[in-house]
Amino acid sequence: MKSDRRRFLAASASLALPAAAAEPDFARIREEFPWTGKQLMLNPAGWHPMRKEAIAAMHRYLEFKLYGPGEGRGEHAAGHQEEARRLFAQLINAAPGEISFVQSTLMGENLVVSSLGIPGGKWNVVTDELHYEGSIYLYKSLEKQGLDLRIVRQRDHRIDIRDVERVVDRKTRLIACSLVSYLNGFRADIKALAGLAHAHGGYVYADVIQSAGAVPIDVRDLDLDFCACSGYKWLMGDRGLGFLFVREGLQGKVARRLHYGDRQFSDFRYHIYPYDPPGPYPASWKVRAGAGGLFEVGNIANVVAAGHASNLRFILELGVPRIQAHARPMVERLRKELPRLGYPGLTPDGTPTPISAFVVEKPDVLRAKLKKANIDTKVEWNQMRVSVSVYHNNADIDRFLEAVS
Template identity: 45%
Template sequence: MLSRRGFFQSSGAVALGSAATIPSLPDKANFRVQEFQTCLNAGRWHPLSNGARAAADLYQEYKQRGIWDRDGLRSGTNPNAHGGSQVEAKQLFAQLVNASPEEIAFVQSTTAAENLVVQSLGLPSSGANIVTDGLHFEGSLYLYDALRKQGMDVRIVKPRNWRIEMRELEQAINKQTRLVAVSLVSYINGFQHDLKRICDIAHANGALVYADIVQAAGAMPLDVKASGVDFCATASYKWLMGDFGLGFLYARKDVLGERLKRTVYSYRQLRGFSNHMFPYDSPDPAPVTWQQDNSAAGYFEQGTLASAVSETLAYSLKYIQTLGVENIHKHSQSLIAHLRQEVPKLGHQLITPRGSTGPLIAFQLENPELIAKKLKQAKVDVAITDHRMRVSPSVYNDQEDIERLLRALA
């Protein structure tokens, strides 16, 4: 049986509360992935840390025992984890992106969040248009092209030289634009938008901006207030170091209630609910009465959450803040800089534009099958798709991991 003391000992969670024992980078001690492979593919899904695994184990141990002792939530005798870390996880994520917890809603995934935003804006709508670009996520482009087939005016700005030109994006936006939707850091090649500039242009035309931040949140500094973005979303299984099935949607407070309509309904959106149909109920002409929450959760949250994932996420968000996002970013950029310099010497064209500072770098491949075979033999994990190789190192990687990739490529 895993006790709370055992959890702290096995996960290194005590270190998160002690400045004297803050882990240094690279932090190989808190990750087992290097026992099995050289993982340079955290942009696909991030390996679970020992601490996050211990948090999930603690929840599973609680789940086996039942929940009779509801008064001892997370006490030494009853680490009741059912929803125990959800509030904390939301607060930690809000701090990470400089938002208030009332502007954050739990969602199933980044894709679910983007769909909710589109629906809440009443799209598709005649006389309006949506602007996006060709470096946005493929699931998002499917969404918007499906809306186009329903009659929506959808404008997709195509990439040139592996980047989206701001002047072309600006030309596509006009007074009829309802939504501008982009990926802050493109999953394809790491191209990074000037999000504040996009928001300034969109807002000047009366449009709102949604940003997919799944390849940015947790890996680089983000400030939703400074950017002016109206909505952004991420999943927890990438750079937030959680697991599948849970993510966050940020909705700017000024937008909530002003231009949105509720398109989904759930008990998680309520501040209060009363029955008036049964013995001892308070009398009322209506069978039920309720009060809605006007926060982001009150507009977008639906049903139960993945509790084990929220436990891993709460641990990982504390871990990220303990390391410091700036330090995480600096560490990954030092590894990426070496790749930027050395991989083109091996005959693979760099396709990540200069000035992009996201946590991944990409190269064009003439023979992806051969490269994939070489890397598999060397047990080096990167993403290879459609003649492109994407490398995304994280906190557990060091320069020797980069050299191992370069030797395999050579």
């Protein structure tokens, strides 16, 4: 069994992407996703299939847990946590000290909201209809506690900055939205929203789970204050571990510590036993700097971090612009052909994201067609959402269009 696992790890490593300077071989990349041989999966916006090499990286950590140190296993003991933090920071042009691990995207948003003192009695929060469902629940729940909540309606399947301007004022504490909407793929004008929030003394938060790894993100250029995402969508990892960005200048000043735990300090020393060094009773420690020192509390999932680190290396080496360019022709084809087949589009023209949404008159009929063709895409309410990633090709789009026609 052990030798079989080693052969699997070696085979997976041999499929690593060529040097970044080389033109990517997307047929070879497709081989890294065995799901493609079992089912046509057009829902990476829901849960992205994992790469062989990412699973192999997780196995390397688990082999350390199984066999202990030795034969190089000890280097995987921490699950490459700090590498994952550093690589995610690189992906969004942040500093590692601006990244905290969080359980999920929504946990990150909750931490931001609470650290800003929301609901409070004097502020309002501005969000919009295209923000994530869990976030709408969050703010509507806080509204019951006295929050002045302002939800901007969509027009032509997009959020118009002029409509946001009408509801933002000097009491706006936070503008919260999705950089890319999970509903229809619309990309918000975050830079304009940040400028609007800052001009009124407020802050901006972006849910980036549908954008990190799929479209370029530069938190400096966007002037973002906060953003968060999990790793199981376009970062190609597993659930249970995500990232929260907190701009350095806000740490400990605007965004304050809410909970306390052992990931927030180092060099802990007791001063209660014989031969202990002298110091304050009962112990002393050094407080960790950075977003992690503010918001991380206890243990994180090392096995998930190992997969994240592997996937982030892959994404950075391939390059998000290349990922975006690979998906674009297939996305454009879907947006052109599906309305002709009786599925009106819900995604604004020219939207530069891999997510497209369509109206479905009879969702049960469509689900039956997709099941018969062994295709997984999201059909919920009277809408269909189709998403495209690195492992797809034009033959997949042919098969899908034939199935839904």
